[in-house]
Amino acid sequence: MVIDDSKTIRRTAETLLKKAGCEVITATDGFEALAKIADHRPDIIFVDIMMPRLDGYQTCALIKNNQNFKATPVIMLSSKDGLFDKARGRIVGSEQYLTKPFTKDELLGAITRHVIEARA
Numbered sequence: 001m002v003i004d005d006s007k008t009i010r011r012t013a014e015t016l017l018k019k020a021g022c023e024v025i026t027a028t029d030g031f032e033a034l035a036k037i038a039d040h041r042p043d044i045i046f047v048d049i050m051m052p053r054l055d056g057y058q059t060c061a062l063i064k065n066n067q068n069f070k071a072t073p074v075i076m077l078s079s080k081d082g083l084f085d086k087a088r089g090r091i092v093g094s095e096q097y098l099t100k101p102f103t104k105d106e107l108l109g110a111i112t113r114h115v116i117e118a119r120a
Contacts, residue, residue, distance in 0.1 A: 001025045001042035003033040003059065004077065005051045009100065013046060016104045022111070030054025034062060037069060043115045046098075046107070049078040049085065057092050064093030073114035077102065 002013040005028055014024045025040050027033035029051045037045070045063065049056035060074045076089040079100045086097045095114050098106050 001027065001033065001037065001040070001045045003027045003030065003045065003051070003056070004048035005029055006048070009048065009077070013102075013107060016107055017111075020104070020108055020111075030056070030059030030062070033059060037063065037072075041069075042072065044073045044075065044111055046075045046077055046110075047094075049076055049080070049089075057088055060089070060094050061092040073110075073118070075110045075114070 002010050002017070002024060003026070004010050004013070010026045014026055017024045025036055025042060027036050031054050033045075033047070047056040047059050056076055056078070060076065063069050063072060063074055070093075073095045074093065076094045076097045077100055078085055078097070081099045089097045096110055098110065
């Protein structure tokens with residue numbers, strides 16, 4: 001799942017992941033994402049930090065506080081590269097932090113590390 005208020009980022013991530021054989025669900029913000037997560041149960045969630053209504057930190061915290069989804073890996077996406085932002089992502093339970101613009105290898109590397117290797 002890719003959660004980002006930027007249509008460009010959602011499309012880019014979706015295209016890269018679909019080419020790699022992934023099924024992709026997108027959401028424009030945390031509220032839309034929470035409804036879709038319950039329906040689709042994604043294997044991994046990429047979430048932008050800066051979004052209206054419910055930001056990425058709040059969205060991640062809500063996911064991680066839910067018994068059904070606390071084991072689902074959440075990867076934070078941000079154009080900020082600061083130590084504080086990365087630390088705050090860890091505090092709310094994210095597994096990894098990717099800086100925009102991300103590469104195909106970074107997205108697929110996160111999937112390999114947090115989904116494929118975790119199942120092995």
